[in-house]
Amino acid sequence: MALKTATGRQVLAGLLTGLVAGLLLTALVVDAGHRRLNGVAAQQRAVIATAAAAEALAAGGEDAQDLVERLVERIPDLEELRVVDVGSRSLSASTHATDREAGVPPRRLTRDEKSLYDQARELQAARRTNEQEAEARKNEVLAEVLPDGRLQLVVPVMEGDRVTGAVQAWCGGAPADRIGGPGFAPWLVAAVCIVVFLVVMRLVPSPRARVLVSLVILAAGLWFHADLAVDGLADHRVRLEEGLRDHAFALQEICAASLPGVGADPSAWDLDRYRQPRGRFDAAGELDLEVVRAGAAPTLRRFGQSAAVLSVIALVLQWWVAGGWATASWRALVKNRSAYGFVLPAMVGMVLLVFYPFTYGLAISFTGKTLYNVNEPLVDLFVGFENYVQILKDIDVFTTAEDGSRIINFQSFYWTLGFTILWTVSNVSIGVSLGLLLALILNTKGLALRPLYRIILILPWAVPNYITALIWKGMFHKQFGVINQIVQIFGGEPIAWFDAWGTSFAAVLMTNAWLSFPFMMVISLGALQSIPGDLYEAARVDGAGKFQQFRFITLPSLKPALVPAVILSVVWTFNMFNIIYLVSQGEPAGATEILITEAYKIAFEQYRYGYAAAYSVVIFMILLAYGIWQNRTTKATEGI
Amino acid sequence: MNKRITWLALAVFATVVAPCLALAQTQIVVWHAYRGKEKVAFEQVVADFNAGGHDFTVKTLGVPYDAYADKITAAVPRGKGPDVFIYAQDRLGGWVEAGGTIEPIDFYIDEEMTGAFIPATMEAMTYQGNVYGLPVNFKVLTMIYNKALVTTPPATSSELVATAKGLTDAGAGKFGLAYNFGDFYYHSALMNAFGGNVFAGSNQPLVNKPENIASVELMMEWFDVHGILPAEPSSTLITTLFNKGDAAMVFSGPWFLSEIADGVDYGLAVLPTIDEAGGAPMAPWMTVEGAYIAAPSEHKDEAFAFVQHLTGVEAGRVMALGGRQTPANMAVYEDAEVAADPVLAAFREQVEVACPMPNYAEMTMVWSPVTTAMNAVVRKASSPQAAFDAAQEDVEERVKSLRK
Incomplete structure (x- = not known):
């Protein structure tokens, strides 16, 4: 809608915004990349000098104190x-x-x-x-x-x-002269993009086409710029490696002059952090470009990924400005400035307490953060979508046993997901039906001792759920649990509740049903009491039976209250950590694990923070998709 | 007027200058998770130290146990933590691997100093050859029995089974022996008797060794063939059974003693030797509370002086007699009063054969798979060999994904 009315100025403003955002951000990353390379090279120079000194000391032959003094005097770094x-x-x-x-x-x-x-x-x-x-x-x-x-x-x-x-x-510190950087490329790309755009504007009259063309121009410009930058980084890398080689051979000459027997192979001084030769050049001083390239590949790939993400951000910005949404947002902001002023404190709170941790979790999910590298900066641990791919490609729900029979792999993500959905659906169904039934009973006119019943029925909800969970856990004990003793009274065999998937599921289901019906009952009871009595009276006059009254009056009147309650209940049950963690503990063999308990175990038993964060983001996405779908189909949060 | 100024000056001195003077003295902060008697004893040790005329003071801060480890992980590397903290060795490897948390103390110590401690407790404080703390107290499983039911505690596994069988009436809910046999921590005593382990010499987990399998088979023999153990033993159940006189013997640690009801006459004895393992003693995993110096601390020398006091004989005596703890310093047990205490003596005797629980970070990755394996074996869903083969596969995968 807004695209159709986009003016030429808006589209140009969009392109300029995109160019500034895209090129500036990419240029910053390129600059950071060059700085990093310079820093690494400076450190490597120092490693070469130190390794040379260590070799001289290992060769020994003279007083160590004399030797160190001589080394410091001779070796420049x-x-x-x-x-x-x-x-x-x-x-x-x-x-x-x-x-x-x-x-x-x-x-x-x-x-x-x-x-x-x-x-x-x-x-x-x-x-x-x-x-x-x-x-x-x-x-x-x-x-x-x-x-x-x-x-x-x-x-x-x-x-x-x-x-x-x-x-x-x-x-000595890093070399003072800063070499390498983004250079003129961003300016050039920006100029070309603007010229091309101005030409196209004359040829294309339709606003919609203009916006699309400007998007294509920006995308092409940013891609070209990123490509140039990648080449620049790769070349810079080679130059730095050449510098290191020259440095090592210069040291060899110094050693040859004053330290006999030291420096036969200068490439042996070029060590990585595990003290293995990096192999960037050989004893003859020949640079191995293959190794240099292979060493640079991960950094370049990472740079490419960042450039792609930044370009998408730039394109979204461009779209937002060119389509006129930016102007609209600004106008709304100015018009309602006092209203925004009032919500500002709350927004700051939300940003600090909700969005910041959420974004941080999201950021961790793209890294390989584990216990071992917990203090390293996130940027160094970036792994892209690897965690997500690993989670989602875990499709081996069935594995074949040695005797050819198929067994379920309970550790599979899809088994856990399937179980979580089953767990949620059955719990919410039981919770709603039981809650509604009890509410209907409690709503009976003239019921004696109603307040007492109501209090008793709300009690399970009032007790902290981990206490309830532990009590139920005890009641499911094979020999001493009260449930098995009841089973035995009726002549049954005691059941080992957590030995099989089915009974284990039944046990956690019972526990959670106990916890979830009071909420539904309270909601239904409230809604039932607000249904006007004359509706039923009119229905009776029309000759409707009890069931018809329930079907056509009670249920539709309950819907506005029940649907949001069901949405809430689905989200709670989906992430009902305490019951699973305390009652079934995932037994048998992780078959009754739900996604949230699995994520907890990955984070705090396996110490794989990045993977666990990705797991949580997947859970969030599932619930988000569910929430959107439920909202669409029921319009639950509209018009109540 | 003058008087007023004097008063004012005095007031200023009292509110501003005096606290500053007091603050000028160095203060080191110690975190701990002790409660009850243990806390009282610990505070006593600190008070004794502060009264000892040092040029710095020690301040303690009790941290709730649930939040303790996470608090150390989060606060200490960022320099917001204490100077000294006390924690069991099971997290040591993880903290050393994460870095910036625990200061190595090899430089401060020598053989004379470390020789004062029970050797296994010192081993618990050592990670990859470096020493990171001094051992304060240890906790170890031992045999606790109801004197009304068992007159002489069994010394060998055959005697154990014979005694337990005589006291078991499963239908009536009476058992000769009760312990958390499905929990790998409790099972470790049997595993170590067979010479098993969950690591292959270094930090490479190896859980399906033949010795481990043999120990699990013996556990199943006790549970399944002899039927001397109650099924699904939770700690609450074991406590209840023991207090009702329905469990004659229990394998548990010092924490169990405070749960025993008044009126139950109990005794402690060393865990029996295992005939099936050639007469080797049951060797439980022990946990050792270490006192560590925080890596970012600015008062490391002072911190170490306090750690030395805390792990010394005087402090050990206070903690043993007041806190009912078992210090790692051997000289404490030479004290007449401590030596006369049957409970302390029993734990001291038991620790002679105990093994320190591995302090590798990888240990955390072992727990969940071996627990799954133990549960599978107990509910007879899988043979010990198959269950532990699967556990080994699982552990290897976890370790691999952590190290990559």
């Missing part, structure tokens, strides 16, 4: 060196002037130097862990940026396979 021995808890050598105040090395470490000792122990533990696990996980090269911008590197001193100490090096 190295500013300070310290060597620690773990076994004797001593400082073997140091170039720090302050260290000598406590005595000339080699000497025992003082309490102030504990962190030095701890770093060496940390490297020992890292070596142990990496040996035990199939893949290296712990850093064997520790890098840290000191407050003054210098880099601190710690590498182990090895004796055979054992870490016996550590070398700590302080290296």
Whole structure:
């Protein structure tokens, strides 16, 4: 509707908004990418220098203290060196002037130097862990940026396979000249887009077509810009690797001049954080472009993904402005400014207490956050839609046993989803029918002791549900539970409630039915009492029977109250954590697990926070879809 | 006028300057989750320390147990936590892996210091070769029996079965033995007797070892063949049975003692040896409360001085006699009053054969699959071998997805 009336100015404004948003955001990401690459390269320079020093120290042959002093003097990047021995808890050598105040090395470490000792122990533990696990996980090269911008590197001193100490090096900060960046590309892309758009405006008169064409122009422009940026980043990467190679070979020359036997293979100094050679160049100084490219691939892919997301944001913005919705929103905001002023405090509260945690959860769901990397920034852990794909592709509901029979895989997402739906539907049906029945009974005219019955029937709702859950759990005990004792009175065999899926489901269903009928009863009772008596009187005059009165008067009159109650009840039951977690505990073998208990277990038993967040987002999506569908079909929240 | 100014000056001094002077003294904060008697004893230890003429004071903060671990995980790495906190070793690995939570203390300690503790408790404080805390108290399962029903506690598994069978009348709801056999924590005592474990030497989980299977088979023999154990044993059920005299013997820890009703004359004995495992003793997993220094603390030396006091003999004596806890410091048990206490002596004897519960972060990933396996075995839905093979597969997958 609004598209048809879009003016040329609106469409141009839309394009400009899209361009500014899209190009600015992408340029910021490109800039951050270059900075990051520079930072990584600076650190790698320091690693090469430290590794060279460590090699010289390992070769030994002379007094360690003399050697460190010579190394710091000769190797340009190295500013300070310290060597620690773990076994004797001593400082073997140091170039720090302050260290000598406590005595000339080699000497025992003082309490102030504990962190030095701890770093060496940390490297020992890292070596142990990496040996035990199939893949290296712990850093064997520790890098840290000191407050003054210098880099601190710690590498182990090895004796055979054992870490016996550590070398700590302080290296100069990142190179001052900033190389690389977004450059002129954004300006160029913006100019071309605007020119093309102005030409097209003359050719296309229809507003709707103009908006569509402008969208295509922006999309093409942003794509082209992102493509240029990816190439730029890739080239920058190669240049940095070349710089590192040159640095390593320069060091080799220095070593050859003053340290015999050190630096036979400079590529061995180019270590990754697990102390394995990165293989970016070989002993002959040849850059292996394949490896460089493979190393850059994840970063570039991640950049591509961010660029795609940012482009979509830009296009949505453009659509919003070009279609005139932006103007409309602004007008509404200005017109009702006092009203918005009043709701502002509440909105701030909502943003802080609801939207922020929600967005944070959403953000975590796109990362591989686990216990092991909980303190790393989210951006570094970005995995895209991997978690969602992993959840949704878990379609093996049936697995084939060795004897060929098919068994249900209770851990499958779709089994859990199916069970959750079954659980919700049966609970809500039971809750509504039982609640309605009791409400009808309570609504009987002239019923004696009605207030007493009402209080008794509301009681299950008043008791905290985990207490109810634990009581029911006890009642389902095989030998001592009251339910089995009743079964035995009637001559039945005691049932092991949680041994089979069916009985386990029946047990949790009973518990939850007990908890859910009072709510429905209260809602129905309230609605029943508001039905005017003359409706029934008129029906009786027309000759309607009891059932017809119920079918055509009572039920339709209850609908406005019952439908929202059912929606609420569905959402509650879908996420009814306490009953499942406390009564069936998912037994047998996770067959009665619902989605929310599964998400809890993934987060707090398996420590996979990212995956659990994705699980919760899936639950949210399901409930959102249900809510929208229910609203559409019943118009429950309209016109009551 | 002058008088007024003097008063004013005094008032200012009292409200502003004096508290500042008091604050000038360093204060370290200790978090704990002790309650009741244990809390009183702990406060006593802290009060003794503060009266000891140190140039800093210790302040305690009790944190409700349910929220405790999460609070440490969230607050400590961000520098909002205490200087020292006390927690069982089961979370140690996770906190070390997450980083920024626990300070390694190898630098402060030497062999003379660590030699004072029961060796297994020190082992519980060690993760990947580094020591992260000193052990305060330990908790371990032992045998608690009703003296009215059992005169001499059984020393071997054969005696156990024989005694228990004589006291069992399942139809009447009377059982010779009751313990939470489906819970892997309780089962660990049997598993360790067979030489089993859930890790293959390092942090690689291995739950389907032949020794583990053998131990589960023996458990099933007790439950299913001999029928000396009540089905679906929850802790409430076990307490009720024991208090009614319907369960003669119970395998449980110190927490059970406070649940025993007045009038039940009970005794403690070391868990029996297992004939089926070549006479090896049942070796329960123990939990060790460690005192850890928070990594972001600015008063680590002071914190360590307090930790040393807390794990020392004097503090141990107060906690043993007042808090009814079992300190990890061996010298505490040489105290005449402590040595004369049958309960403390029993736990001290039991801990000699106990194994520390693994402190690897991966341990959390073991619980749920082995619990599923134990439940499958108990309800005879699957053989021990098949159940634990499935559990192993499950654990491996969980660990893999965590480490990737």
